[in-house]
Structure formats: structure tokens, C-alpha cells
Amino acid sequence: METRKTKVIVHSRIRAEKPAMSPVAETRAKKTISVLMTTTSFPVYKNLISGPFVHQLATALGQKPEVEVEILAPDGVFPKTESNKTQYTLRTFRYAPRRWQRLAHFPGGIPVALKKIPLLWLFVPVFILSFLLKTVQYGRKKTIIHANWASTGVISALVGRFCRIPVCATLRGADVTSLGSSIWTRWTIRFLLTNSTYVTTVNRAMESQLKHHFPHHAHKVTHIPNGVSxxxxxxxxxxxxxxxxxxxxxxxxxxxxxxxxxxxxxxxxxxxxxxxxxxxxxxxxxxxxxxxxxxxxxxxxxxxxxxxxxxxxxxxxxxxxxxxxxxxxxxxxxxxxxxxxxxxxxxxxxxxxxxxxxxxxxxxxxxxxxxxxxxxxxxxxxxxxxxxxxxxxxxxxxxxGLTWEASALHYTNLYRRALKAL
CATH class of the missing domain: 3.40.50.2000 (Glycogen Phosphorylase B;)
Known part of the structure; x- marks a missing residue:
């Protein structure tokens, strides 16, 4: 009897002292996918017309019971709106005095903002550093990082590599149009493909272009179309x-x-x-x-x-x-x-x-x-x-079948494949 009691106590201690599971292992056990979606364009305050397709995808993903979505985007010139907590949680990062936070969210995005207001170049280093630090802060608690656009993807890929978290990046038209003429674009996408788990495109022509230019990474490239309400x-x-x-x-x-x-x-x-x-x-x-x-x-x-x-x-x-x-x-x-x-x-x-x-x-x-x-x-x-x-x-x-529900399903399946590939 004494031996049996001792065994029970030993087994109980083993269970009690078992180390906590990593976020990835915990997610696999719960069958819940926890996503940090990084973007430079999102409606971070009321009536802002910015990144509507990212917003619609996040909303569709958040409606799936097996997916939890957190958004990370730059702060704007007005205070952040309340999160739609039933579908996603919105996080923002500061990089300048509020009235100067004009790098993102406006028509044409960051390139147009820099051309229109050259003084904004002063805030670019702080913008990048803040984005990087906040991606680490929130990303290390997640099981997938989903980056939108190539520049955001580079930051997310660095964090994913450092924290050993799978990264999926979505590229859109402006990310690839200068691929044949810009050394910077080719370097950015090569880095992204090397350090990401998967890269998706919104049309098949972009998918073919990436596979042609980067054949060694063709297995990482796939096409997932946007949807419509x-x-x-x-x-x-x-x-x-x-x-x-x-x-x-x-x-x-x-x-x-x-x-x-x-x-x-x-x-x-x-x-x-x-x-x-x-x-x-x-x-x-x-x-x-x-x-x-x-x-x-x-x-x-x-x-x-x-x-x-x-x-x-x-x-x-x-x-x-x-x-x-x-x-x-x-x-x-x-x-x-x-x-x-x-x-x-x-x-x-x-x-x-x-x-x-x-x-x-x-x-x-x-x-x-x-x-x-x-x-x-x-x-x-x-x-x-x-x-x-x-x-x-x-x-x-x-x-x-071009609906946001279908698009969210494709991304959910891609997340599961990324977790298995880790």
C-alpha cells in the first residue's frame, strides 16, 4: 500500500511540475488559432477610409470560432476607436505627436505621404522601431503572424524568425508592380519569401510572377482572392x-x-x-x-x-x-x-x-x-x-465563390498548414 501511495504522489508531482506549453503547442491542443494581423492601413478611428479589405478580412476571420484575431496598425491623427471585441482586438502604436501621425492611413499610403510632406521622413525611423517592438510584444503571444503588404511583411518576418512563430504575408498590386525594375523590391520580396512560411497574392498573375522570379521559393507562394460582402x-x-x-x-x-x-x-x-x-x-x-x-x-x-x-x-x-x-x-x-x-x-x-x-x-x-x-x-x-x-x-x-467567408476559410486552412510546417 505504501508503495502505491508513493507512486500516486510521484505522478501527481510530475503532472504539477509539467512545464507550460508554448503558444503553438497550446493552440494545437485547443484547436484555436491566435493571429496577429499586422498592417499599415486600417480604420483605426471612426470614419477613416483606410484598408477596408484588411478590415473585412479581419472581421470575417473573427467570426470563425476557431480563430482569434488581433490587429496591429499605426496610430492616427485622432484617438483609436474601440475594438470590435466580438470579432477582433485593435492595437495601435505611436510614433510621433498625434498631429504628425500622417505616414499611414491616408490616400496613397506611406509613399504619397512622404512625397506630399517631406518632413515626415523624420518620423520614419521611429515608425519602424515602434512597429518592430510592438510586433514583438504582441506577436510572441500568438501562434501566427499575418502581415499585409511587403514592407509590413519584412518586420513581421524578422519577429517570426526571432520568436519562432510562423508568418504568412499577403502581397497586393503595389508590392509587385516594380519587381522587374527595382532592386529594392526584389530584395524585399526575396527576404520575405526566405523568412516567411507562406506568401499569398490576391491574383494569379502575381502568383505566377513571384514563382517565375523566385523559383526556389515557389512552394511558399499561393493565391487567395479577396472576397465581397x-x-x-x-x-x-x-x-x-x-x-x-x-x-x-x-x-x-x-x-x-x-x-x-x-x-x-x-x-x-x-x-x-x-x-x-x-x-x-x-x-x-x-x-x-x-x-x-x-x-x-x-x-x-x-x-x-x-x-x-x-x-x-x-x-x-x-x-x-x-x-x-x-x-x-x-x-x-x-x-x-x-x-x-x-x-x-x-x-x-x-x-x-x-x-x-x-x-x-x-x-x-x-x-x-x-x-x-x-x-x-x-x-x-x-x-x-x-x-x-x-x-x-x-x-x-x-x-x-468570391465571398469574404470563403476567403477567411482559405486563410484559416493556410494558418493550419503553417502550424504543421513549423
């Missing part, structure tokens, strides 16, 4: 009137090439009206262009609008026009297609994966106003095409 699928088809109502949505920066659209509208004043949604450093030049081209009565500048307003705005218009020179896979195109709106877009790899010319939308050569005007006149001469193109566009979204 179900509320867009509930909108009724357009019924064009005498004047076709166009809408263009995006930051007013050179890359969006709104000037191309305004030039294309010259001489078509009676056939179209245009609403431009967004703000940015190009606004004054664009307003002046409408005066020069005689379009003042045809063009309305609405400024930035909250994401919640976009469904109603699309519902009030017939056609979305995207005039960008480069994009990844623009969410505004997905939303317009889901809303059953006809889309006229510049020919971009991410868009051409969605739109077949004259079947599910219209495509034109980027920066070519004559080509864009030709497509506009096609619709003005045949307005019955608009609902037909819109219906075909919505079917593309439905057939490809």
Missing part, C-alpha cells in the same frame, strides 16, 4: 435613364489615372454623368480639369465615403469605371460586379482574371482615353447592354 449581391439590377450614371471609386492619386476618365468624357456630356468617390492630392488638379473640359455640370466629387455607404452608391449608379494604371485585384471591381453593375476597366492582369471583354464587362488599354471613350459610347448607343453585362458580372462572382 453579401449585401452587394442583394442589390437590384440597374435601369439606365437618358443619361447613364457612371461612378469611379478610389484615392485621387496619379496611379488611379482619373484624368484619363475625364479626357474620355469630353464631348459626351449629354450621355453621361460621373460621380467620383474618394480624396487625395490630385483632387485640385481634377477639379480644374473638369472646368477646362467643360464637365462641371456632369462631374460630382463626393470625397471619401465610409465603406457602409458603397452599396447604396453603387445602387444609385449604372456603371463603374476603373481607370487605374496598376492594381492587384481591386475590391471595388468585385463589389460592382456583385452588385450587378456593368464595369469598364483598364486592362490589368487582376481584372482580366474576372472580366471577359464584351461578356462580363468592357476593357480598354490603360492610359488610353480614346479606347475608354469608345467603350463608353458602346454603352450609350446600346444601353440595354448595361444590365446584361451586370448580370454576367454577378454570375462570375457567384460561380467563383
Amino acid at each position: 453579401d449585401q452587394f449581391l442583394k442589390l437590384t439590377p440597374p435601369t439606365p435613364g437618358k443619361r447613364i450614371k457612371l461612378i469611379a471609386i478610389g484615392s485621387l492619386i496619379p496611379r488611379k489615372s482619373f484624368t484619363t476618365l475625364l479626357i474620355a468624357l469630353r464631348g459626351t456630356e449629354r450621355a453621361f454623368s460621373l460621380t467620383i468617390v474618394g480624396d487625395g492630392p490630385e483632387k485640385e488638379a481634377l477639379v480644374n480639369a473638369t472646368k477646362e473640359y467643360g464637365l462641371v455640370s456632369n462631374v460630382t466629387f463626393l470625397g471619401n465615403q465610409p465603406a457602409t455607404a458603397i452599396p447604396n452608391l453603387l445602387n444609385d449608379h449604372d456603371v463603374l469605371v476603373l481607370s487605374s494604371l496598376s492594381e492587384g485585384r481591386p475590391n471595388v471591381v468585385l463589389e460592382a460586379m456583385a452588385a450587378g453593375r456593368a464595369v469598364i476597366s483598364s486592362k490589368l492582369p487582376g481584372v482580366e482574371e474576372l472580366i471577359e471583354h464584351q461578356v462580363s464587362g468592357l476593357l480598354y488599354s490603360a492610359a488610353d482615353p480614346d479606347s475608354l471613350r469608345e467603350n463608353l459610347l458602346t454603352l450609350s448607343n446600346n444601353p440595354s447592354l448595361i444590365p446584361l453585362l451586370g448580370k454576367a458580372a454577378r454570375n462570375v462572382i457567384l460561380n467563383q
